[in-house]
Amino acid sequence: MAKYGKGRAAAALLTLSAALGTLSVANAAPARAAPKVHTIVMNKMAYGPSPTGLRAGDVILWVNKDMFRHTATARDKSFNVDLPAGKSARMIVKKAGLTNYYCIYHPGMKGQLAVAK
Amino acid sequence: MIRTVTMALALAGLVSTAAVAQSGAGPTDPQIAHIAYTAGQIDIAAARQALAKSKNRQVRAFAQEMIRDHEAVNKQALALVGKLKVTPEANPTSAGLSKQGEQKLREMARLRGPAFDRAYAQNEVAYHKVVNGALSSTLIPQSDNAELKDLLQTGLRLFQEHQLHAEHLAQNLQGRRSKRK
Numbered sequence: 001m002a003k004y005g006k007g008r009a010a011a012a013l014l015t016l017s018a019a020l021g022t023l024s025v026a027n028a029a030p031a032r033a034a035p036k037v038h039t040i041v042m043n044k045m046a047y048g049p050s051p052t053g054l055r056a057g058d059v060i061l062w063v064n065k066d067m068f069r070h071t072a073t074a075r076d077k078s079f080n081v082d083l084p085a086g087k088s089a090r091m092i093v094k095k096a097g098l099t100n101y102y103c104i105y106h107p108g109m110k111g112q113l114a115v116a117k
Numbered sequence: 118m119i120r121t122v123t124m125a126l127a128l129a130g131l132v133s134t135a136a137v138a139q140s141g142a143g144p145t146d147p148q149i150a151h152i153a154y155t156a157g158q159i160d161i162a163a164a165r166q167a168l169a170k171s172k173n174r175q176v177r178a179f180a181q182e183m184i185r186d187h188e189a190v191n192k193q194a195l196a197l198v199g200k201l202k203v204t205p206e207a208n209p210t211s212a213g214l215s216k217q218g219e220q221k222l223r224e225m226a227r228l229r230g231p232a233f234d235r236a237y238a239q240n241e242v243a244y245h246k247v248v249n250g251a252l253s254s255t256l257i258p259q260s261d262n263a264e265l266k267d268l269l270q271t272g273l274r275l276f277q278e279h280q281l282h283a284e285h286l287a288q289n290l291q292g293r294r295s296k297r298k
C-alpha cells in the first residue's frame with residue numbers, strides 16, 4: 001500500500017496543484033474585467049428581474065419608471081436608494097453574496113441581488 | 118373598531134349594490150374611472166387631516182405617502198380619461214363613497230393625540246381593504262378599456278401595499294400604548 005501509495009499521492013498532488021493553478025487563473029481573470037452596468041427597472045409596483053452575472057465592483061443603474069416614489073433598501077442596510085417617480089440612480093455593488101432588498105414605502109415590493117466576488 | 122368595520126361593510130355594500138344596480142351589466146368605464154378617482158381623493162383628504170392633526174412621526178410619514186401615491190394615480194387617471202376622451206361619470210357608488218368619507222372626516226375631527234392616530238391607522242386598514250375588495254371583485258373585472266384595467270391593476274397593488282403599511286402602523290401604535298400601561 002505504502003509503495004504505490006506514495007506515487008499515487010504525488011500524482012494526486014500534481015493534479016491538485018494543476019487544478020488549483022487553473023482555478024486561481026480563472027478567478028483572477030474576471031476580477032480584472034471592467035465593471036459592468038446592470039439595470040433594474042421599477043415599474044407598476046414591482047422590481048424588474050434581478051441581473052445575472054453580478055460581481056462586486058459592478059454598477060447597478062436603478063430606474064424608476066413608475067408613477068410612484070420607491071426605494072431599493074437592503075435588509076442588511078448595506079444600501080438604500082430612494083427614487084422619486086421617473087428618476088434613476090447609479091450604485092456600486094460593494095458586497096458579494098445574497099442581499100435581499102425591498103421598498104420601504106411598499107414593503108411587498110421585494111428583490112434579491114446575487115453578487116459574486 | 119366596531120365603527121370601522123361597520124363602515125367597511127357599508128362601503129362594500131355600496132360598491133356591490135351599485136355595481137348590480139348599473140343596468141345589470143355593471144358599471145361603465147366612465148363610472149369606474151369616477152369611483153376609482155373618488156376613492157383616491159377620499160384617502161388624500163383623510164391624509165391631509167392627519168397631517169393637520171397628528172404629531173406622530175410615523176403617522177405623518179404614512180399620510181405623506183398616501184398623498185404622494187394617490188395623487189400620482191389620480192393624475193395618471195386624469196391623463197388617461199383625457200386621452201380616451203372619456204368624461205368620468207358620477208354615480209351612486211362614488212357619491213356613497215364621498216358621503217362616507219366626509220362623515221369619517223367629521224368623526225375624526227373630534228379626536229386628538231394618540232386616539233386620533235390609532236383611529237386613523239385603523240380606518241386606513243379598513244378603507245384600503247374595502248377598496249381592494251371593490252377593485253378586485255368589481256372594478257377591474259368590469260372595466261372594458263385595457264389601459265384603464267391596467268391602471269386599476271396597478272392601483273390595486275398600490276392599495277394592497279398601503280393596507281399592509283397601515284396594518285404595520287396600527288400595530289406599532291397599539292404596541293406603544295400597551296408599553297405605556
Ligand SMILES: [Cu+2]
Binds near residue numbers: 068069103105
Ligand atoms: Cu415602492
